[in-house]
Amino acid sequence: xxxxxxxxxxxxxxxxxxxxxxxxxxxxxxxxxxxxxxxxxxxxxxxxxxxxxxxxxxxxxxxxxxxxxxxxxxxxxxxxxxxxxxxxxxxxxxxxxxxxxxxxxxxxxxxxxxxxxxxxxxxxxxxxxxxxxxxxxxxxxxxxxxxxxxxxxxxxxxxxxxxxxxxxxxxxxxxxxxxxxxxxxxxxxxxxxxxxxxxxxxxxxxxxxxxxxxxxxxxxxxxxxxxxxxxxxxxxxxxxxxxxxxxxxxxxxxxxxxxxxxxxxxxxxxxxxxxxxxxxxxxxxxxxxxxxxxxxxxxxxxxxxxxxxxxxxxxxxxxxxxxxxxxxxxxxxxxxxxxxxxxxxxxxxxxxxxxxxxxxxxxxxxxxxxxxxxxxxxxxxxxxxxxxxxxxxxxxxxxxxxxxxxxxxxxxxxxxxxxxxxxxxxxxxxxxxxxxxxxxxxxxxxxxxxxxxxxxxxxxxxxxxxxxxxxxxxxxxxxxxxxxxxxxxxxxxxxxxxxxxxxxxxxxxxxxxxxxxxxxxxxxxxxxxxxxxxxxxxxxxxxxxxxxxxxxxxxxxxxxxxxxxxxxxxxxxxxxxxxxxxxxxxxxxxxxxxxxxxxxxxxxxxxxxxxxxxxxxxxxxxxxxxxxxxxxxxxxxxxxxxxxxxxxxxxxxxxxxxxxxxxxxx
Numbered sequence: 001x002x003x004x005x006x007x008x009x010x011x012x013x014x015x016x017x018x019x020x021x022x023x024x025x026x027x028x029x030x031x032x033x034x035x036x037x038x039x040x041x042x043x044x045x046x047x048x049x050x051x052x053x054x055x056x057x058x059x060x061x062x063x064x065x066x067x068x069x070x071x072x073x074x075x076x077x078x079x080x081x082x083x084x085x086x087x088x089x090x091x092x093x094x095x096x097x098x099x100x101x102x103x104x105x106x107x108x109x110x111x112x113x114x115x116x117x118x119x120x121x122x123x124x125x126x127x128x129x130x131x132x133x134x135x136x137x138x139x140x141x142x143x144x145x146x147x148x149x150x151x152x153x154x155x156x157x158x159x160x161x162x163x164x165x166x167x168x169x170x171x172x173x174x175x176x177x178x179x180x181x182x183x184x185x186x187x188x189x190x191x192x193x194x195x196x197x198x199x200x201x202x203x204x205x206x207x208x209x210x211x212x213x214x215x216x217x218x219x220x221x222x223x224x225x226x227x228x229x230x231x232x233x234x235x236x237x238x239x240x241x242x243x244x245x246x247x248x249x250x251x252x253x254x255x256x257x258x259x260x261x262x263x264x265x266x267x268x269x270x271x272x273x274x275x276x277x278x279x280x281x282x283x284x285x286x287x288x289x290x291x292x293x294x295x296x297x298x299x300x301x302x303x304x305x306x307x308x309x310x311x312x313x314x315x316x317x318x319x320x321x322x323x324x325x326x327x328x329x330x331x332x333x334x335x336x337x338x339x340x341x342x343x344x345x346x347x348x349x350x351x352x353x354x355x356x357x358x359x360x361x362x363x364x365x366x367x368x369x370x371x372x373x374x375x376x377x378x379x380x381x382x383x384x385x386x387x388x389x390x391x392x393x394x395x396x397x398x399x400x401x402x403x404x405x406x407x408x409x410x411x412x413x414x415x416x417x418x419x420x421x422x423x424x425x426x427x428x429x430x431x432x433x434x435x436x437x438x439x440x441x442x443x444x445x446x447x448x449x450x451x452x453x454x455x456x457x458x459x460x461x462x463x464x465x466x467x468x469x470x471x472x473x474x475x476x477x478x479x480x481x482x483x484x485x486x487x488x489x490x491x492x493x494x495x496x497x498x499x500x501x502x503x504x505x506x507x508x509x510x511x512x513x514x515x516x517x518x519x520x521x522x523x524x525x526x527x528x529x530x531x532x533x534x535x536x537x538x539x540x541x542x543x544x545x546x547x548x549x550x551x552x553x554x555x556x557x558x559x560x561x562x563x564x565x566x567x568x569x570x571x572x573x574x575x576x577x578x579x580x581x582x583x584x585x586x587x588x589x590x591x592x593x594x595x596x597x598x599x600x601x602x603x604x605x606x607x608x609x610x611x612x613x614x615x616x617x618x619x620x621x622x623x624x625x626x627x628x629x630x631x632x633x634x635x636x637x638x639x640x641x642x643x644x645x646x647x648x649x650x651x652x653x654x655x656x657x658x659x660x661x662x663x664x665x666x
């Protein structure tokens with residue numbers, strides 16, 4: 001979908017010389033994607049945006065963690081944790097915009113930096129990072145609003161109660177509010193039409209309230225490893241799959257990990273003990289550098305501000321975790337029999353278009369990454385600190401990796417598409433596997449521009465796969481191959497068509513292999529499971545229905561020969577034959593079976609007597625009209641229990657068996 005979107009946005013701009021905007025536009029994703037599509041192509045653009053989100057997320061988290069801890073190794077650990085979190089992995093597979101998580105650490109870094117320095121260039125960085133964040137996804141706009149409001153409240157309280165902050169200028173605080181206000185104004189001015197359209201057509205865009213329960217976080221989502229983890233996925237796989245309750249693995253993959261939690265608890269313990277991390281880390285770094293703390297402090301003076309005490313950062317990060325967990329929950333939580341409305345319930349009253357509140361888990365990952373960096377920076381000062389760090393990196397890899405297997409998606413979605421690309425140079429293709437492929441230029445190039453567009457399928461009525469003229473239309477327009485998803489194989493075979501090539505996920509039908517004009521479409525009330533082939537007997541009870549379909553648009557005169565045999569004694573068959581498109585089912589209490597029946601208008605009657613020995617019975621010169629023709633068979637005497645005749649314990653009631661059928665068209 002995103003590749004088509006990049007192509008469309010690029011073409012729109014080139015044609016109208018203005019950017020494209022609608023309620024589904026995400027400018028910080030779609031516009032870079034369109035530019036990269038113009039420079040390279042849509043496949044390269046998609047890969048660049050997905051792949052670069054990992055190093056950018058890691059780098060910005062590293063900057064943020066280093067600003068707090070002043071420890072490169074610990075900061076690198078935090079960058080890895082956030083960039084390769086299970087949340088990022090799984091959304092990178094499915095949601096391009098949600099995978100752009102790199103702007104949160106950059107925004108928080110600029111927020112902390114500007115809060116401490118008050119410099120204009122840092123305020124500009126704050127404004128730019130916030131704009132990238134809120135223009136990458138509507139969901140991240142919501143998350144940015146929450147983290148920003150939380151920071152403003154926290155900063156205000158901290159200014160009021162902290163002795164260290166007394167006498168400081170309120171200028172940075174005021175400029176932060178101004179930057180956020182300016183960002184909000186720019187955001188609204190860019191997307192005003194979209195927001196107006198959304199609220200004007202709110203029923204169309206609003207999520208259902210019950211979806212908030214399905215896509216709210218579950219405690220086990222944070223505790224159990226992802227099922228695609230090759231080392232730990234087995235631990236909770238069965239539990240996770242049985243407790244999704246209509247949700248998806250994508251939204252409920254929020255595993256934090258044991259090592260990040262332990263490191264975060266170490267930082268919490270240090271803070272509770274009144275650890276001044278800034279001073280302690282400065283002393284430790286100076287010892288490694290062979291300089292006195294005062295000398296090192298003087299060297300840093302003028303280059304960058306001294307790190308603020310963890311007395312500000314750590315409480316904020318722990319509060320952020322608690323608030324994010326509350327916002328991620330479903331709208332109602334029951335505690336000791338008491339129903340408690342969670343934040344998502346109240347947000348739904350104002351902005352009902354959001355449903356996946358589990359995405360607040362991303363803020364939990366960011367806070368945990370920073371706290372883990374802080375905890376690891378403390379351990380690095382210990383004896384054998386490097387050994388501990390190496391062990392932490394190894395265990396994080398085990399907890400967060402999801403390879404093998406490597407996940408590489410071919411631009412051609414099925415093996416059938418790839419077979420045609422390799423083996424057919426000039427063949428018109430009808431595709432039933434996925435809509436919109438023909439709109440991707442890379443697909444058109446690989447398939448030599450032979451994939452029929454959606455508009456063409458609609459124009460020729462090829463979307464209706466039950467239309468008896470389906471393959472006749474394909475032949476008329478010159479189509480050579482039709483690609484179907486694997487689940488349609490039985491349906492196609494019932495039409496008398498056999499796949500030309502079969503693969504794990506799909507199959508190909510060669511249109512030139514014309515199916516028989518009259519095919520067996522359905523039979524009912526015969527004692528068999530699915531197939532009625534020429535090599536099998538199929539016994540019926542007191543009624544049987546066979547339906548043949550003429551899938552052409554002309555009447556066909558043919559001879560129908562049935563090979564029949566009656567059970568035990570001769571039986572007379574009364575066969576009603578005629579065109580029928582009216583069906584109904586009824587439940588037989590005696591046999592405890594649901595039976596299908598048909599209504600045949602103006603039936604033709606075919607009476608034959610069938611003996612216990614196998615014989616052929618032919619209906620000559622019968623006119624098969626276009627569409628279904630039903631044969632409703634009633635035996636006399638009625639079906640008889642096998643056990644009554646053969647005394648073999650067989651409780652079935654049988655009357656006549658059909659061994660084979662043959663249609664001869666003059």
